[in-house]
Amino acid sequence: MSDLDLEELRDELADFAQPEKKGGRSAREERIIAGFEEIQRFVNQHGRAPQHGEERDIFERIYATRLARLRALEECRSLLAPLDQQGLLAGAENAVTAPAEEMDEDELLAELEGAAGATDITDLRHVRTTAEKRAAEEIANRERCEDFDRFRPLFTAVQNDLDSGVRITQPIRKDAGFLKTDIKAGEFFILGGQVAYVAVVGEPFKAPNGESDARLRVVYSNGTESNLLLRSLQRALYKDDVSRRVSEPSAGPLFTSESEADDLASGTIYVLRSQSDNAIVAANRDLVHKIGVTGGDVAKRIANAKLDPTFLLADVEIVATYKLFNISRGKLENLIHRIFDPARLDIEIKDRFGNPVIPREWFLVPLFVIDDAVEKIKDGTITGYVYDPQMAQLVMRKTGGRD
Known part of the structure; x- marks a missing residue:
């Protein structure tokens, strides 16, 4: 080494330098390619494309949703076509993505991943390093x-x-x-x-x-x-x-007035009362409640209620909120709506353009029953109950069949 001049030393060190990145791909394009390579590895391992279905494992369902999304987006097909030795993108014009209401939380995240980017919290990519x-x-x-x-x-x-x-x-x-x-x-x-x-x-x-x-x-x-x-x-x-x-089924309450340092705040259940002058709403104002779950500020969520058909094109009053931690907002909201489905308000209104709209989150339920449902969510027993409109209370589900 002592005999090398500076030029030779530079050449010697150049052998150990990191090669310059070629191609100039964006971070989003790299994510799309990485996600597609995961699907290709799955196909190599199983000899078939990933499929939807409750009987499939969680990652196969994610891969199936992701593949459907990649097929549906022209920019993704163009980016991935040179890499598609297995013909996975074929039939893009007939590609169908699983309906959002049939997806679980992980599949919905996979639906967003790649096309819209991902954050550290929602990034579920499984690139095998x-x-x-x-x-x-x-x-x-x-x-x-x-x-x-x-x-x-x-x-x-x-x-x-x-x-x-x-x-x-x-x-x-x-x-x-x-x-x-x-x-x-x-x-x-x-x-x-x-x-x-x-x-x-x-x-x-x-x-x-x-x-x-x-x-x-x-x-x-x-x-x-x-x-x-x-x-x-x-x-x-x-x-x-x-x-x-x-987690265990009895992992502890889902709601608490105080959060621990390790808790991940997931959002808030909110209960609203409408100020609409609709005849049905006005006649049952103390019973008609909108029940929803949001990850943001409830006050901001309802700021433009009178312009939104979801809120019956009228101002609303916040009558109850419940903070939740370490729980899927989407799953919890679906669970609550399923429990109160027998009392779902059947109402149709016209939006600002005269188009008919049927809001789906309004229920004829007393507030004390909603409080009872939250308590049962806390103790983990809620899945054993359904709302009985005739008795105006939660009752045990009947066994022997699926609700």
């Missing part, structure tokens, strides 16, 4: 679960709980001190796109580093299982950027 590949190798020795029929009802029940909001998923936060001891038998996680159930935690033993460890039996929603260490599962959960813990 080198670190994630190493994490996958730690749990790679999965085998077919011979007695999966024993576990299938558990996975079905968990998915139903997630769909109804009885359970939620929470990110695995390494900086919050997620420990091996936090992994217990009977718990569910989302790892590598599959729901993982900790079926057995073996007897603890001393690992070579002196720490306590244990052997696990983990069963996955795709019908496989693995035998791995507590430490290996913890590491895999850390390294998977989109790993989640599935």
